[in-house]
Amino acid sequence: MRLLLQLLVSVHLITIIIFFVFIPQEAGASLTKPGxxxxxxxxxxxxxxxMGKGCYLHRDFDITCNMSSNPPLPLLQEVQLLQISEDNLxxxxxxxxxxxxNQSGKTDSSYILYNRTHHFSYSYTLNKFVAIGCDIFxxxxxxxxxxxxxxxASLCNTDNDIATGFSSSACSGIGCxxxxxxxxxxxxxxxxxxxxxxxxxxxxEPCGLAFIAERNFSTREHFDLSSTFDKxxxxxxxxxxxxxxxxxCHEAIRRKNYACGQNTYCNNxxxxxxxxxxxxxxxxxxxxxxxxxxxxxxxxxPNQNVCHKIALCSNIPGSYSCNCxxxxxxxxxxxxxxxGDYCCSLILISTGLxxxxxxxxxxxxxxxxxxxxxxxxxxxxxxxxxxxxSVEKTKLYSVEELERATDGFNSGRVxxxxxxxxxxxxxxxxxxxxxxxKSNTVDEKQLDQFVNEVFILSQINHRxxxxxxxxxxxTEVPLLIYEYVSNxxxxxxxxxxxxxxxxxxKNRLRIGSEIAGALAYLHSYASIAICHRDIKSSNILLxxxxxxxxxxxxxxxxxxxxxxxxxxxxxxxxxxxxxxSDRSEQGxxxxxxxxxxxxxxxxxxxxxxxxxxQKEEIFAVAKLAKRCLKLNGKKKANHETN
Numbered sequence: 322m323r324l325l326l327q328l329l330v331s332v333h334l335i336t337i338i339i340f341f342v343f344i345p346q347e348a349g350a351s352l353t354k355p356g357x358x359x360x361x362x363x364x365x366x367x368x369x370x371x372m373g374k375g376c377y378l379h380r381d382f383d384i385t386c387n388m389s390s391n392p393p394l395p396l397l398q399e400v401q402l403l404q405i406s407e408d409n410l411x412x413x414x415x416x417x418x419x420x421x422x423n424q425s426g427k428t429d430s431s432y433i434l435y436n437r438t439h440h441f442s443y444s445y446t447l448n449k450f451v452a453i454g455c456d457i458f459x460x461x462x463x464x465x466x467x468x469x470x471x472x473x474a475s476l477c478n479t480d481n482d483i484a485t486g487f488s489s490s491a492c493s494g495i496g497c498x499x500x501x502x503x504x505x506x507x508x509x510x511x512x513x514x515x516x517x518x519x520x521x522x523x524x525x526e527p528c529g530l531a532f533i534a535e536r537n538f539s540t541r542e543h544f545d546l547s548s549t550f551d552k553x554x555x556x557x558x559x560x561x562x563x564x565x566x567x568x569x570c571h572e573a574i575r576r577k578n579y580a581c582g583q584n585t586y587c588n589n590x591x592x593x594x595x596x597x598x599x600x601x602x603x604x605x606x607x608x609x610x611x612x613x614x615x616x617x618x619x620x621x622x623p624n625q626n627v628c629h630k631i632a633l634c635s636n637i638p639g640s641y642s643c644n645c646x647x648x649x650x651x652x653x654x655x656x657x658x659x660x661g662d663y664c665c666s667l668i669l670i671s672t673g674l675x676x677x678x679x680x681x682x683x684x685x686x687x688x689x690x691x692x693x694x695x696x697x698x699x700x701x702x703x704x705x706x707x708x709x710x711s712v713e714k715t716k717l718y719s720v721e722e723l724e725r726a727t728d729g730f731n732s733g734r735v736x737x738x739x740x741x742x743x744x745x746x747x748x749x750x751x752x753x754x755x756x757x758x759k760s761n762t763v764d765e766k767q768l769d770q771f772v773n774e775v776f777i778l779s780q781i782n783h784r785x786x787x788x789x790x791x792x793x794x795x796t797e798v799p800l801l802i803y804e805y806v807s808n809x810x811x812x813x814x815x816x817x818x819x820x821x822x823x824x825x826x827k828n829r830l831r832i833g834s835e836i837a838g839a840l841a842y843l844h845s846y847a848s849i850a851i852c853h854r855d856i857k858s859s860n861i862l863l864x865x866x867x868x869x870x871x872x873x874x875x876x877x878x879x880x881x882x883x884x885x886x887x888x889x890x891x892x893x894x895x896x897x898x899x900x901x902s903d904r905s906e907q908g909x910x911x912x913x914x915x916x917x918x919x920x921x922x923x924x925x926x927x928x929x930x931x932x933x934x935q936k937e938e939i940f941a942v943a944k945l946a947k948r949c950l951k952l953n954g955k956k957k958a959n960h961e962t963n
Contacts, residue, residue: 454529
């Protein structure tokens with residue numbers, strides 16, 4: 322089943338960042354909870370942020386208003402707030418400074434730790450990383466198991482290079498350097514290292530600065546780096562992404578503490594945890610208040626509607642309509658068909674448009690029929706009609722239904738993207754949530770084989786195997802429709818930041834057992850024996866209860882499946898990736914077998930496994946993995962021998 326494997330490629334989550342500002346329905350509309358102050362100094366404080374008990378959603382959003390300043394300054398976790406929008410915060414952040422000591426030959430400090438809560442992270446799309454100084458290398462490294470690093474070097478030839486470097490907008494490496502973040506980060510070290518401490522420039526410019534600042538921040542402000550005794554603190558504007566909650570929109574909307582009010586929609590946070598709320602089109606206000614998003618009356622503002630000056634504008638919830646007065650014909654829009662003296666001409670034009678649209682619709686229908694036939698639709702229909710059992714299991718979706726489900730394959734619905742295709746999250750007309758795989762290309766020579774595989778795989782019904790619900794053959798490349806699994810992959814929970822420690826030994830043992838049961842079903846109990854061919858932790862999906870489901874595809878042997886399954890067992894035991902640059906060995910299989918052979922098993926186990934697991938259970942799973950991790954493919958076990 323090589324073709325279907327090509328269609329089931331791994332994808333990477335992406336998120337589109339939109340910068341909105343809270344807009345009340347009218348000048349007097351409140352953005353805060355009743356009785357709560359709306360401003361601190363010149364900054365508006367909208368809910369879920371707030372000042373005082375009962376005014377904020379969570380303690381992370383508690384704002385302190387420093388009344389001793391003029392004007393008063395809002396502080397969030399001791400950081401000054403400049404502005405709050407629906408997705409972002411502008412803050413005044415400290416610039417880290419490190420100075421060289423001529424007597425000791427060392428810098429006075431080596432790093433500073435940034436450790437934001439999970440509700441806040443530095444935006445990689447709206448910030449840059451800047452370093453100012455002579456012969457320094459400034460860089461960021463991950464903290465608390467965060468795999469991340471970026472940085473830049475700033476060099477000097479003369480004493481004037483710093484002034485020249487940051488007075489220039491380029492900031493290209495002479496006296497000043499800059500680079501960009503590659504992802505949102507919340508927990509990291511910022512370090513400054515000296516490259517050359519014997520050059521003359523160190524005597525006149527002994528200090529270096531490094532900071533994260535918003536991208537349009539100009540470095541032309543003069544930073545005095547000439548004195549190690551100058552204790553002045555420098556602050557720069559930076560942008561934080563923020564979110565509420567602990568889970569994704571899909572999970573949050575089913576909970577009682579769902580933070581979005583009426584007339585809103587929800588976006589998953591770019592940070593991976595939490596979500597943001599937004600007002601629907603045609604509404605404005607604060608989406609975090611119960612009735613915060615109020616209808617916009619577009620008819621009250623000519624700039625918000627396109628009705629002709631003689632047309633009647635009627636406001637409706639979330640929108641408006643334009644209607645011609647008596648004696649006029651048309652749609653009532655400024656550039657539409659709204660003039661009575663051209664009625665006959667407009668009727669002719671309208672008739673012509675209807676004829677043109679009719680021809681266009683017939684052409685579209687013809688193209689869809691050609692795609693359907695080319696993609697094996699007639700063969701699949703024949704299989705469905707000849708098998709009574711499969712009628713309810715294999716469904717042919719129309720392209721119109723999938724376009725409605727994904728808002729026309731809107732980029733905002735993308736939940737994964739890889740080199741061979743894109744996965745969209747969609748909601749069908751019956752309210753069910755599905756994942757729709759749209760591949761980039763397909764081998765036309767194997768389309769009949771593809772149809773056979775879809776028919777067979779859609780009949781698989783096992784609680785731990787992702788169901789293939791059906792397909793759409795009316796497009797140039799067939800679309801596959803799967804049930805939606807909400808909680809990411811096993812790889813994500815084992816190896817990404819903030820997840821490994823939450824996967825208990827009990828859950829790891831259960832996940833391994835569920836994968837084994839699913840494989841045994843495919844190999845031995847399905848109506849036709851099926852081999853997965855590509856078992857790995859990134860193909861194993863977990864639902865909200867951490868139950869395992871995974872994609873199924875075909876070919877190779879069941880022994881190859883068992884070998885790959887036991888690599889996953891080794892990942893569950895050690896918490897390490899199958900292939901890692903940190904190991905000198907070729908991969909985890911060799912690393913695990915070597916440790917078992919040398920009786921060093923407990924040296925390579927994950928701390929969660931060692932602390933929670935019983936030794937007998939751990940040894941049993943480890944021996945099973947060792948038994949199947951053999952280099953010679955002919956000796957690999959199958960599930961019947963285990």
